[in-house]
Amino acid sequence: MTFCVAGLQKFADPTFFDRSNPAGIYAQMVGAERSSPLHPLLGHLLAVSTLVGVLIALGELAVGIGTLLGLFSRIAAAGGALISLSLFLTVSWSASPYYTGADIAFFFAWLPLVLAGAGGVWSLDGVIRNRTRAERDRPSLTPVVVPFGLVQRICGNYEAGRCAARRGAPCSPGPCPFLHQNSSPPSVDGELTRRQLVRSSAAALGAAMAGMIAAGAAAGIGRVLGRAAPSTPGATLPPVTRSTGRSATTTSTTPRDAGGTTPPGSAIGPATEVPLGSWAAFTDPTSGDPSLVIHLSDGRFVAYDAVCPHAGCTVGYSPSERLIVCPCHGSEFDPSSGAVVQGPATRGLRRFQVTEGTNGQLYVEE
Numbered sequence: 001m002t003f004c005v006a007g008l009q010k011f012a013d014p015t016f017f018d019r020s021n022p023a024g025i026y027a028q029m030v031g032a033e034r035s036s037p038l039h040p041l042l043g044h045l046l047a048v049s050t051l052v053g054v055l056i057a058l059g060e061l062a063v064g065i066g067t068l069l070g071l072f073s074r075i076a077a078a079g080g081a082l083i084s085l086s087l088f089l090t091v092s093w094s095a096s097p098y099y100t101g102a103d104i105a106f107f108f109a110w111l112p113l114v115l116a117g118a119g120g121v122w123s124l125d126g127v128i129r130n131r132t133r134a135e136r137d138r139p140s141l142t143p144v145v146v147p148f149g150l151v152q153r154i155c156g157n158y159e160a161g162r163c164a165a166r167r168g169a170p171c172s173p174g175p176c177p178f179l180h181q182n183s184s185p186p187s188v189d190g191e192l193t194r195r196q197l198v199r200s201s202a203a204a205l206g207a208a209m210a211g212m213i214a215a216g217a218a219a220g221i222g223r224v225l226g227r228a229a230p231s232t233p234g235a236t237l238p239p240v241t242r243s244t245g246r247s248a249t250t251t252s253t254t255p256r257d258a259g260g261t262t263p264p265g266s267a268i269g270p271a272t273e274v275p276l277g278s279w280a281a282f283t284d285p286t287s288g289d290p291s292l293v294i295h296l297s298d299g300r301f302v303a304y305d306a307v308c309p310h311a312g313c314t315v316g317y318s319p320s321e322r323l324i325v326c327p328c329h330g331s332e333f334d335p336s337s338g339a340v341v342q343g344p345a346t347r348g349l350r351r352f353q354v355t356e357g358t359n360g361q362l363y364v365e366e
Contacts, residue, residue: 003080004064010057011215012222017050025053027314028328030290032090035312042090059083061211067113070123071203077113084110091311091328124203132195263355265365268293271356274301279317281306284352286366290314292324293354293362294335303352303364304338310345324349 010016019026026049033042045052059079066076088103118125152158157165266285274280279294284305293303294317304324306314313328317335324333331345338349352364 001064001068003060003083004068007057007059007061007064008214008218010053010060012218014223016057017053019049025049025056027290028091031307031312031314032093034289034307036090036093038089056083057215058211061215062208065207065211066204069203069207070118070125071207072200073118073123073125074114077110077117081107081110081114091313093312125200128199128203129196132199135195262359263357263363265353265355265363267357267361267363268303269362270360271295271301271362272360274362277319279319281316282364285364291352291364292317293364294324296336297322300336301354301356301362302335302338303354303362304333305350305352307350308345309347309349310343315349 018024033039063080084103084106092103162168268282274295284291290306292306308315308326315326332342338351355363
């Protein structure tokens with residue numbers, strides 16, 4: 001059920017596939033690339049981040065439906081284990097504390113289903129198998145629980161707690177070892193296997209169509225209702241430019257103040273791009289990390305490294321809630337100080353000193 005909900009939530013969130021939104025898959029991949037052992041692969045996948053997001057959402061939905069229905073159970077469980085392992089090596093790799101990342105727990109939870117499947121009980125795999133065998137007058141393979149007292153009453157070899165068929169060995173209240181030793185494994189019938197495969201494939205096709213309809217409905221509802229991400233997208237500060245007398249060109253040097261002096265630090269853009277009560281994204285000139293600057297209601301500018309200290313996702317500012325919010329795991333931070341308001345993050349955001357120069361530019365330094 002968790003995987004079904006996760007997949008449908010991604011389709012219902014119109015910002016998840018938006019490359020410019022800090023809650024989107026692109027921003028999450030950028031955050032994971034910095035610390036993940038798979039960073040070379042993630043770097044190549046950034047160009048197709050939207051496709052990656054769609055495949056993740058479809059994969060989660062397919063795994064969830066297959067597991068709930070007990071259809072191709074081992075394949076569904078293997079897919080779930082692969083998704084969980086991938087998320088552990090990317091999003092959850094830098095989770096701090098490490099035990100707050102649930103993906104590794106999900107990975108190990110999938111392994112029993114990978115090994116045993118649905119076990120034939122309460123599953124479409126079991127229903128299809130037994131129905132196919134019944135049509136060919138074959139016995140059902142579903143395990144049947146027989147009370148030991150019943151075995152005592154009907155077994156012709158049972159006498160005074162001992163088994164005559166096993167040379168007087170004591171009986172135990174469990175599966176009969178004599179019957180187990182003398183039972184032959186069911187023969188594999190090629191025709192039965194083919195019929196089961198065809199029926200299972202038809203059921204999987206029907207489940208896939210239902211899943212696609214559900215995904216389409218979730219996407220439509222999310223866009224009609226205008227479902228927003230935990231943080232409202234802000235502006236992106238343009239690169240600082242200077243005039244050469246012919247045309248404006250981008251420069252990496254700090255623009256001079258009108259009075260001939262500049263505040264300490266690096267220029268990140270004009271203060272006019274960050275109106276009172278709003279925020280804007282910029283790139284830390286030193287580390288290259290995504291960062292954000294907020295124009296607080298009291299008129300002050302504050303700036304922070306936007307990398308969440310919990311798992312490396314990119315945070316954003318929510319003006320309506322007046323909180324800095326992580327879209328991945330819901331950590332919240334105080335915009336006036338960067339301190340943790342709500343976990344799972346255990347420490348606050350790295351803060352910059354930000355100054356507005358007399359030339360209207362914002363300058364940041366650590």
